[in-house]
Amino acid sequence: MSNSQKSSQNLAISKKKRSTSVYAKYNESKPIVCDLNKYEEDLINHDKEKNKFLKAKNLPKTPITVIESRSHNTKPISIRNLCQSRFIKGPNVRKSLQLKWGSRPKTVLVIKKKDSKSATRITKKILHYLVYGAKVNILIEPSAQKDFPDNTPFKNDNKSYLNEIVDFVVSVGGDGTILHVCNLFNLQPIPPLLAFHSGTLGFLACYDYKDYRNSIQSTIKGKFFLTLRSRLVCRVFSNNELVYKTNVLNEVVVGRGSSSHLCNLKCLCDEVSFTRIQADGVLIGTPTGSTAYNLSAGGPITHPSSSGILFTPICAHSLSARPLVFPDSVKLKIKVARSSRGTCTCFFDGINGCTLNRGDYIVISTSKYPLPSINRTNAISDWFSGISTILSWNDRKVVQKPLSTKK
Structure with a gap:
């Protein structure tokens, strides 16, 4: 079979697989419906750019095994290997999980709160440790390159396949920063998220940035639990x-x-x-x-x-x-x-x-793409800590006195 025949056959299969999808691109201000043929051309160009990017940056993806754990004290049980290291909701996937790396993580995406001097200062320390201590590849947002000129930014054109090259994400900020991370991985799987708190509430960002070295080391070693937060x-x-x-x-x-x-x-x-x-x-x-x-x-x-x-x-x-x-x-x-x-x-x-x-x-x-957030302790303790300290849930200053035992 010639190369042209193989290309035609692959394109036909690609069209068949996508026959149930809606072919549309979206602008932030106005939705624009695309022509099907133009969409296929965009896909071919997208694949070429993707392969070129992966080859140039040499950013491999670490395979992952998810192991179920109904309690943080029980022995975890292996339930499946993730398909291309993607967290996809399925009938056999529990929401309290422990992650096991197939090999040492290689690529980390670092996202910080925008226009925040404190977040920038903290992120510089974390980046330095990731590069020289953890020895991993780093990706940052294009908008953050002015603050971190020595690190590689991803291009906006590369956002659609970030999940294929990033092993886990480190965010520095508050809950709004985590929402921004979810928006980066909008209609695709999200890598595990390690969230350091430097924002206003920090209900979802449960990690203290002062202990970033131990937190990152535990993540790289796979000694942590996950909560799959549904979207x-x-x-x-x-x-x-x-x-x-x-x-x-x-x-x-x-x-x-x-x-x-x-x-x-x-x-x-x-x-x-x-x-x-x-x-x-x-x-x-x-x-x-x-x-x-x-x-x-x-x-x-x-x-x-x-x-x-x-x-x-x-x-x-x-x-x-x-x-x-x-x-x-x-x-x-x-x-x-x-x-x-x-x-x-x-x-x-x-x-x-x-x-x-x-x-x-x-x-x-x-959505079939939940957010796998890394727990500081476990899903129960982190959640109760959040609603108690931040929301003051059931905070009653006066305790009822016992009945008198005197007759």
Whole structure:
């Protein structure tokens, strides 16, 4: 078979595999639907650039084995080898895991909080230790190169295959920095995340930067536990056509935005209508996001390892509109009613707002790409420490006195 015939055959197979996908590219301001032939040309050019980048940087991917651990005191059991070291949600994958490197990690992506002098100072120390102490390859964001000129930035064109070259991610900042990391790996698997706290809350970033040497060494040796934090995949439809797709870690909010009218929203679960919400909006969140906007809206607090999708009305014009928790296997559809007095606005983790006109809708389901966050101790202790110290959960200064035993 000639090279041209092989190329044609591979292209035909590639088209067949992608036949069920929606071929669209998205601009931050306006979605642009692409021609299929142009999309295939972009894929070929993308593969060429990818191979060129990998060869030039010599950044191999370390194979990973995930081992299940129901308790941090029990002996871990090997359940599977990850396909190309990708964390993909499946029926046999538990949410409390321990990671075992197939070999020593080679490539680390370092992300810091933008425009923060303290984060820059901390990151310089971490980078120095990663290069000279841990002896790994380093990648940084292009926007951070001015602060760290000696390190290699990835190009924006390389973001679509960062997960294939990065063994784990180090973030320096707060919870907003972690949301930024998730946005970098938006519609793709995320490598394990080691998050150092230097932000405002630090609910998700549980590591103290002062102990960065031991934390990095433990990560490289594989002596840590993971929590797979589920994400939601959101698909926005206008005139029954997909116009936008993204993943969120905390929540997606369908609200009235700048409109003075209440939202009039039809809500369906697996195409079964279960209510119509007339409110300032509705919040669809993850267990991880239960302590974010969901908490302020009166929603339940759930452990990040629990399976569920949170449904929380925002300032509903009804005394009986209580929050719900759906199984993580369902698909929720939120549709703007044709009779709605105004438009609605979607916000994904607080950013990237888009408008929903009358008849438009958004479909939300659990993403197959969770965030594997590295625990400081274990999933239970880290979570209770966060809600106790940061949220002051059940903080009661006065303890009830015992009944008197005197007769």
